[in-house]
Amino acid sequence: MLLHEQSPYSRTRAGAKPPYHAPAPSRKPSLRISRYRDLESITALGPAWRDLQSQVTERTVHATHDWVVTWYRHLLPLDHGSPMLAAVWEGSDLVGLAPLLVWNGTIGRVPVHRIDGVGHNWEQGEFLVAAGRIDVYRRLLDAVLAIRGIDLVCLRGVIPGSTGEAVVEEAARSAKHDVRSLPYTWALVPCAGGYEAYLRRMSSNFRHNVRRQEQRMAKQGDVTLDRLRGVVPPEASAPYVNRMFEIGARSWKAPRGGSVNPAYHWFYAELAERFAPQGMLDAAILRIRGSDAAYILGLRDGDRWYDQTISYAEEFASLSPGSYLMQRILRRLADEGVREVVSHGDHQYKRRFTNCFVHARHVFLFSRGPRAQLSRLSRFWLPEKLPFLRPTSDSVLEEPHAN
Secondary structure, three states: OOOOOOOHHHHOOOOOOOOOOOOOOOOOEEEEEEEEOOHHHHHOHHHHHHHHHHHOOOOOHOOOOOHHHHHHHHOHHHOOOEEEEEEEEEOEEEEEEEEEEEEEEEOOOEEEEEEEOOOHOOOOOOOOOOOOHHHHHHHHHHHHHHOOOOOOEEEEOOOOHHHHHHHHOOOOOOOHHHEEEEEEEEEEEEEOHHHHHHHHHHOOOHHHHHHHHHHHOOOOOOOEEEEEEEEOOHHHHHHHHHHHHHHHOOOOOOOOOOOHHHHHHHHHHHHHHHHHOOOEEEEEEEEEEOOEEEEEEEEOOEEEEEEEEEOOOOHHHOOOOHHHHHHHHHHHHOOOOOEEEOOOOOHHHHHHOOEEEEEEEEEEEEEEOOHHHHHHHHHHHHHHOOHOOOOOOOOHHOEEEEO
C-alpha cells in the first residue's frame, strides 16, 4: 500500500508517538457459507441469484440462474452425478456462487470422485462473484476444497497471471492439494467495428473463401434465413428447437444408426423457453431449396452473444452450410450492436471464423489421497517422462465412471 506524501504522522514532533485512535467497530456482516445439494433448493435461490448476476459485469451467460438450473435439470443426469452449489452470504446479501457437480469420472484412466463446474462439457466452470470480492472467491475455494472424499477438483478457464490464478494456487497450498493444469483456448469474434472491420482482421485467403462461398450459395437459388430473436413468448421457440433437433438427427453429430440423445433436445428447449421472453434468444435456421440445412442457437446478454450449438445436415455438407450460416449471423450481429461473440470449446473448426482467441488453463487440484495421487501421476507425470503415453486428446478427463 502506498502512503500519501503528507502522512498525518509527519506532523508529529520528532521522536513523539502518533496519537492513538481506536479503530471504529466494523458493521460489515461476516461471510457465511451455505451448501445446496438438491435442485429444488438451488432453484429457490432464483431472486437472490438474479440480483447478484445483474451486478456482475465480468461474467458469461453460463453463470446465470436460468442457464445453470436448466443444465442441472437435463444434462447433469448424463454424468450420473449430483448437484452441489456453494454460496457465500454477507448478512442477507448473496455475494458469491459456485455451481458445481459431484460425480465419478476418470483422469489418466484412473477412477476418481471429482468436482467440476456446471457446464464442464461446455468447457465451463464459472464462479459468480461480486466485483472486486477476492475474499469471497477465496471462501468459495476453501469451502470446495474442504469437502471430504473428493479426489480431484477441476476449475476451468483460469486466466494465466490473473489474480484468480494466484488465489487458486494459494487456496490449494493451504488445503495441501497438488496443482496441475492444461492449456485451454476459446474463440472470440470482435464485432464492435462492424462486419467489414471483422473481415479486414482476417487473412486475404479467408476473405476470398467467404466471397467464393457466397457465390456458390447464390447458385443454389432459394437460400433463406429463418430467424427468431427479440422478446417473444416462450411457446414461439418450440417449433424452432424441434426443427433444429431434426437437422441434428441428419448431422455428423448423430450416432450411426441412432439419434441424438433426447436430453439435449429438452435442454435446448428449456433454454429457449427461459430466454425467449427476456429477449435473449437468437435461433437461426438456414434453408436451402426449401429444406432446413443448418442451424445455430445463441444467447445474447447485453452486447455479448454466446453460441450454444451449431450443426448442419450431412446432405448439404459440400456447401459448408454451417460456415455460411455463421457468416450471415456475424454480419447481422455486427449491425445489431453486438460487441463480441463468445464461442467456448477448444475446437479446431472455430479457426474457420476467427483468429482471436483467449488463452486460459484448466486447473486440476489433487487431494493427497491414493487415488488422486495415482491419477495425477498417470495423467501428468508419466506422459512427461514417457512421451508415447501422452493422450491424443483430453477427452479421457470427461469419461463417466460407473459406480
